[in-house]
Amino acid sequence: xxxxxALVAGKxxxxxxxSRVATNQVAPFAVLVLVLFGFALDPDRGILSRxxxxxxxxxxxxxxxxxVQRSFAIEAVDGGGDxxxxxxxxxxxxxxxxxxxxFVELAALELLLTLGVVVLYGVDLGxxxxxxxxxxxxxxxxxxAGTVYGALSAGLRVRETLLPLLLLPVLAPVLLSAxxxxxxxxxxxxxxxxxxxxxxxxxxxxxxxxGLVGFGALMEES
Amino acid sequence: MTAPAHDRLPARSQASFILGAAALLALVSTIVLGLGxxxxxxxxxxxxxxxxxxxxxxxxxxxxxxxxxxSVLYLWSRTRRRVWDRVAASSAEVxxxxxxxxxxxxxxxxxxxxxxxxTWDARLTSTALLLALxxxxxxxxxxxxxxxxRAKRSAIAALVAVVDxxxxxxxxxxxxxxHQGRSLAQLTPQSDLDGSYVxxxxxxxxxxxxxxxxxLIERYRVEALEEHFEDQGLDRALEERRAEAxxxxxR
Numbered sequence: 001x002x003x004x005x006a007l008v009a010g011k012x013x014x015x016x017x018x019s020r021v022a023t024n025q026v027a028p029f030a031v032l033v034l035v036l037f038g039f040a041l042d043p044d045r046g047i048l049s050r051x052x053x054x055x056x057x058x059x060x061x062x063x064x065x066x067x068v069q070r071s072f073a074i075e076a077v078d079g080g081g082d083x084x085x086x087x088x089x090x091x092x093x094x095x096x097x098x099x100x101x102x103f104v105e106l107a108a109l110e111l112l113l114t115l116g117v118v119v120l121y122g123v124d125l126g127x128x129x130x131x132x133x134x135x136x137x138x139x140x141x142x143x144x145a146g147t148v149y150g151a152l153s154a155g156l157r158v159r160e161t162l163l164p165l166l167l168l169p170v171l172a173p174v175l176l177s178a179x180x181x182x183x184x185x186x187x188x189x190x191x192x193x194x195x196x197x198x199x200x201x202x203x204x205x206x207x208x209x210x211g212l213v214g215f216g217a218l219m220e221e222s
Numbered sequence: 223m224t225a226p227a228h229d230r231l232p233a234r235s236q237a238s239f240i241l242g243a244a245a246l247l248a249l250v251s252t253i254v255l256g257l258g259x260x261x262x263x264x265x266x267x268x269x270x271x272x273x274x275x276x277x278x279x280x281x282x283x284x285x286x287x288x289x290x291x292x293s294v295l296y297l298w299s300r301t302r303r304r305v306w307d308r309v310a311a312s313s314a315e316v317x318x319x320x321x322x323x324x325x326x327x328x329x330x331x332x333x334x335x336x337x338x339x340x341t342w343d344a345r346l347t348s349t350a351l352l353l354a355l356x357x358x359x360x361x362x363x364x365x366x367x368x369x370x371x372r373a374k375r376s377a378i379a380a381l382v383a384v385v386d387x388x389x390x391x392x393x394x395x396x397x398x399x400x401h402q403g404r405s406l407a408q409l410t411p412q413s414d415l416d417g418s419y420v421x422x423x424x425x426x427x428x429x430x431x432x433x434x435x436x437x438l439i440e441r442y443r444v445e446a447l448e449e450h451f452e453d454q455g456l457d458r459a460l461e462e463r464r465a466e467a468x469x470x471x472x473r
Contacts, residue, residue, distance in 0.1 A: 148382060152375050156365050165361055166379065169354035170386050173393035180397065195396070203389050210385065214378055217297065 001093040008089065008097025013104060015074055022105050026066050030109055033059040034116045048121040053182035056117050057175050060110060060142070064171070065164055067105050068146035071098055072154040081154070084219075091216035095147060099211060103143040110135050127185030130193045134181040137200040141174050144207035151218040173203055234443065242436045248429035252277075255422045268334050272419060275327045277426035278320050279349075281434040285317025286356065288438070290384040293377035307373035308449075310380060311363055312441035314356055316434060321353045344395040351390050355383040369449075 016022045037055045041047045048055070075081040084094060117123045125131070149167045153159040177196040184193030256273030289310045296306040328346065329339050340346065359379050365372065 145382075148378075152362070152379055156367060158365055162358075162361055162365065165354075166358040169351050169358060170382065172351050173386070173389045176393045176397050199389070199393055199396070202392075206385055206389065207382075210382060214381075217374060218378060 001090045001096065004089040004093025005096035005100060008084070008094050009100040009104070010097075012071060012074070012098060012101035016070075016101070016105060021070060022067070022109075026063055026070070026105070027109060027112055029066065030059050030063040030113055031116055033062055034113065034120055038120060049123050050188050052117045052121045052123045053186055053188065054175075054179045055121070056113055056182065057138075057178045059113055060106065060139075060178075061168070061171055061175055063109050064102070064106055064142045064146055065167060067102050067109075068150040068167070069160065069163060071102055071147070072150040072159075076155065081219075091219045092212045094219065095151075095211040095215035098150075099143040099147040099208070102146055103139055106139045106142060107135070110139065123186060126187055127193070130181060130185040130197070133197050134178055134185070134193070134200065137197055137204055138174050138178040141200055141204035141207055142171065144204060144211050145170055145174075148207060148211050148214065148218075151215060174200065177203070235439075238436065238439045238443075241432060241439065245429065245432035245436045248425065248432050252422065252426045252429045255425065259418060259422060265335055268331050269419070271327055271331045273422045273426045274430070275324065275331060276423060277430035278324045278327060280427055281430040282317050282320035282324055282352075284431065284434060285313045285320060285438075286352070286384065288313040289317065289359075289380050293380040296373060296377045297381070304369075304373070307377070308442055308445045309438070310377065312438055312445055314359055314363075314380065316437045316441060318353065318356050318360060319437075320430075320434070321349065321356070325349060325353065344391070344397070347394040347397075348387070348391045351394075352383075352387060355386060359383055 034055065037051075037059075038048060041051065075084065114125070118125060146167060149163060149170065153162045153166060156162060177199045180189065180191060181193045181196035181200070183189035184191050184196075252273055256270050259270045259273070261267045262269040292306040292310040292313065295301045296303070296310065325346070328349075332341065333339050359376065362379050363372065363376050
C-alpha cells in the first residue's frame, strides 16, 4: 500500500510540476483571493489583520477545491482512471497517494499565503509551533476529505458545480477550528489553541479512515 | 440487471391510507391543542411553537438516521438491494423538508424572543450545516448516471455526511461558547413548562413521526413508480422503433 501511495503521489506531483497548473493558476488565484478580501474590507489594516486568520483559511479552502478538482481532472483525460485500476494498485494506496499529493500542494500554497497575509495584511507572526501544527493537521483533513469527495463527484457531468456544494459544508469544521487556533497563535484571541488542533486531528483521522476503507468502493465503478 | 418490474407496479396500500389518516388526525389535534395552550409570561403566545418545533427536529434526525442505516445496508454487499437505495433517497428528501421547517419555525420563534431572525448559536449553525450537507446529497442523487453508480456514491456521501455531524456539532459548540453573549439556557422554553405543554409536545412528537412515516412510504412509492416508467418508457420506445422498421419492410 505504501509503495502504491508513493507511486501515485509521485505521478501526481510530477504532472503538476510539468504542467505548471498549480504554480501558474492555483497559486495566483489564492493570492488574488487575498487581494479581493483587501478590497472588500477596506485597506484599513485594523480589520484585515484582526480577520487575517479567517481570511487565510477561506483562501486555503477555495484553493483546496481547485486542487481537488485538478487532482481528478488529470485522471479523467486519456482514460487515466481506468489505467490506475488496470495497474492493480491497492485502492487504499491510490487514496493515500492522491491525498498526499494534494497535501503537498496545499502545504506549499499555505506557505505562500502566509507570506501574503504578512505582506498584504500586516500580520505579525507568532506562536510558530501552534501555527505549524494547526496547518499540518488541518491540511491533512482537507486533503483526505477533498480526495474522498473528489472521487465521489469524478466522472459526473456536473462535477464542477457539485464538488463545492458537497465539500464546503463538510469542511466547515476545518475552517472554524483552524481559524480559531490561528487566532490564538497570532494573538488576536485568547483561548486554548491546542484544543482546536485536537478537533482537527479527529477530523483528519475520520476522513483518512473513511478514504482508506471506502475508496475501493468509489474506484471500482467510475 | 434486475428482473422486469412491469408485474409489480407499486400501488397505494391500505396500510399507507390508514397511516396517512392517523397522521392527519394527530397533526390536526396537535395544531388545535397547540393553539389552545395558554400564553406564557416570558414568551407570550410564541411558546406554543413548542408543540411543533422540537417534533420537527426529531423527525429530521429520524429521517437522516434511516438514510444512514439504509445506506450501510446498500453498501454492504450481502444486504445490497435496490429497496435500500430508494428508502435512503426518500428518507433524505423528507428529512431535508423537516430540517428546513425546523429552521423556519425556530426563526419565527427567535424573532420575537431573541429579537433576531438568526443568531450564530451552536445548535442553529449545526442544523444549517446539516441542511447544507443533505442538500448536497440530494444534488448528487439528481445527477444522471448509471443507477448502481449513483446509489453507491450517494450511500457513501450520506455516511460521510452523518459522520461529519458530530464533528460539526463539537466545533460550533466550542466556537460559540467563546463568543456567546447571552445564555440561551434561560430562554429555552423548557424553563416554564407546565403539564399541558408537555402533553401537547408529546402529541406533536407522535404526529410528526406519523407524518414522517406516511411521507416516506408515499415518496418511496413515487420513486418506485418513476423507475418503473423509466424502464417501461425504454421498452415502449424500442417497440415503436421496431414497428416502424417492420412497416418499412412491409412496404
